[in-house]
Amino acid sequence: MGCFLTLVEPIVVFKSLADSFYDTALLMVVYNQCNRTADNSTYYEQQKEASKFFLFYDIISCLVPLLPAVTLGKCADKRGLKILTVIPLLGYLLGRSFLFFIEMFKLPQYVMFIGHAVTGLCGGYPAYWTGINAIAALRSTNNNRSVRMSSLELSSGIAKLLGSILSGHIFMIPNNHTGLPVTVLSLALYTLSVVYSAFIIKYPAVTADEQRGLLPSPIEEKKDMRAMVYLFVAANIFYLGMLGGENVISLFVLKPPLSWDAIWVGYGHAATNMMYVTSFLAVLIGSKYLSDTFLILTGIFSNCAGMVMMSFVKQSYLFFIGKFVRY
Template sequence: MECLASLRTRVHPVVVSAQIASALYDTGLQMVVKERCSDNSTATEEDRQKAISNFYMTYTMLSSLLPFVPAYFLTRYGDRGFRKVPIGIPLLGYLISRTLLLLVILLELPIEVMFGGAVVYGLCGGYSSYWAGVMALESASSQKERRSLCIMGIELAYGIAGFVGSLSSGHIFQIHAIGNKNGVVLVAFCIFLYFLCIIYTFFILVIPGTSAGNVEHRQEGNVGILWNIVEYPRSCNIVIVLLFISAILYDIAVAGGMEMLMSFIMKEPLNWGADQVGYSNAAGFVIFFTSFFGVWLFSKFVADAAMIMIGMVSFAAGIYFMSFVTATYLFYLARSLTLFALIPMPTIRSLLSKQVQPSSYGKILISLQLSFTLASLIYSPIYTKVYQSTLSWFPGFVFLLSSIITVLAIIPISMVGWRMARQEGYVSIEGD
C-alpha cells in the first residue's frame, strides 16, 4: 500500500503513458503523410519531398505559435499551487487532436485536417505547457544537489516509453481493422492512452506537500514578502541569459535537424517503410538511456556546465556524420555518436531552477520553453527551404548546418562554466 501511495505522488506514469501514445502518433502521422503525398503518380520524388517537408513546416509552426499565450497563463496558474493544470489541460488537447487523425484515416479526409489538430492542442497549451509543468513539478519536489539527476530520471522514463512505443508502432500501424485501413488500431490505442493520462492526472495524482491543491500558494503568501525583497546578484542574471542563449541555439540545432530527418528517411537511398520508421524513432530514444547513465557518471566528476558541453559535442559529431548517410547501417552509426545528446537540456533546466526561487520554477521553465517556440517560427521555414534547395546536390546539408550551430551553442555554456567555477572559488576562499 505504501508503494501504491508513493506512486500516486509521482508524475512518471503520466510521462510514460503520454510518451508511448506520442511515439505511436508520430509514426502514424509520418506514414499517413507519406501515403497522401505519394497518391499523385505523376509527381516526382523531389515534388513528394517538398510536399512532405511543407506539411511538417506548417504543422510545426502552428504547433509552436498557438501555445504561446495559453501556456504562459497555465504555468502561472500552476505556480500558484495548481500543478496539475499545466499538465492536464494540454493532455486534453492532445486527445482531441489525435482523434482527428483517426477521422482522417477512417473517413479519408485531406491530411490538411491535421492542421486543425495542431490548432486545438496549441490552444490547450501544447507541449510547451505540458513539459514545463512536468519539469516544474519535479523541480519543486527534488533537492538541489540531486535535481539534475532527478530531472534526467524523468527524461529516462520519457525515453524508455518512447523506445517501446516507437519499436512497436510500425507493426501496430500495419494491423488492419476497418476497411483494410492501416493505422486505425495504432491511433485508437494512442487515444486510449491519452484518456488514461487525463484520468490519472486529475483524479489519482497527488501533489506532494499540498492540500486541496493550494497549500503551496498559501505558503507563498507567508514568505512572499521575504522573497520579494531579495535581489539576486547581477552575476546570476548573466548566467540565466547565457543559459537561455545556449539552450535556444542547441534547440534550433536539434529540433531543426530532427524535423528534416523525418523527410530525409522517406527518400532514396533510404526510402523506409513503417517498420524502419518505427525502428529509427526507437533508435532516437536510445540516447535517453545513455544520457541518463552519462549524467549519473559524469555528475560525480565534473560540473553541470561540463556535462552540457559533453552532450553538445556528442550531438555535433553525430549530426555531422548524418550529413553523409547513404545506407541504413550508416544511419544507425551516426545515431550511435549522439549517445549523450540529451544531457544538455535537462541539465540546463536544472541550472536555471537553481538560479530562482521555488515559486518561480514554472515561470522560468515556461519562459525557456516559449523561447524555443519563438525560435521554431524562424528556424522551421529556414531549415525547410534550405533542405528543399539542396535536395538535388547535398540533401544532408541541413545536418551540417545543425552541427555548426551546436558548436556555437558551446560558447555561452563554456562562459557559464567559467563564471560558476570562479564564484565557487570565491565561496571557498571566504569559507577558509
C-alpha cells in the same frame, strides 16, 4: 499504494507511449497522402509536399502554446497544479484525435493543423512539462531534485523507445497499412493519462514558503541574469538546428536510397529516443568527474559529428552508427 498515487511517472509513461505511436502514424499517413496528391510521381514532389506540411506543423507547435502556457501557469499558481497537467493532456487527446478522422474519412492532411492548434491552445508541451516538473520538484528535496528531474526524462525516454519499436510493427498489421490501430492505441493512452491526472494522482499543496524555496533570491537572480541569457540563446540555437535536422532526417529515410517502411521508421524513432537514456547516464556518471561546461560541449560536438556522418548515409546501418555518435 498511497505513495504510488503521488508519482507523476505514470502520466509521463502514458503520454510518452502515446506520443511515439502518434509520431509514427502521423509521418506515415502524411507521406502516403503526399504520394497520392503530388503533381507527379517523383520523389522530389512527394518530399516537397511533406516538407511543407511539417514546416507549418512545427511553426504551430512552437508559436500557438506560448500565451496559453503562461496563462495556465498563472492560473496554476492560484488554483493548483492540476490545471497544468489535465488541460494540456486533454488538449493532446482532442487535437490528435483529428488524425483518426483523417484516416477514417480520407480528409486532407492539412486538417491536422486545426487539431495541432487545439493542442497548442490548451498549453501544449510547455504547460504539460512545466506542470510535471513542478510536481516532481515539490515531491523532492534540494539534495535529490536534479536526479529526480533526470529520472522523469529517463522514464519518458524509455517509454518512447519501447513505443517507437512497437509502433512500426503495429502499423504494418493491417493489409492496407492505414495506421488506424496505432492511432487508436495512441488515443487510448492519451485517455489514460487524462484519467490518471484528473482523478487518481494526489497533487501537492504549494505553500508560500515552498514557492520561495523554488525561486532564487533577488541578489542571485541579478547576478546570474547574464549567464541565463547566454544559456537561453545557446540552447535555442542548438535546439533550432537539432529540430530542423530531425525533420529533414525523418523525410529523408522514406525515399531512396533507404526507402524505409513503418517498421524501420519505428526503429529510427527508437534510436532518436535513446538520447534520453544516454543523457541521463551522462549526467548521473559524468557529473561526478567532469564539469558542466565540458558535458555541454561534449553533447554539442557529438551531435554535430553525428549529423555530418548522417549526411552521407546510403545504407541503414550507417544511419544507426550516426545516431550512436550523436547520442
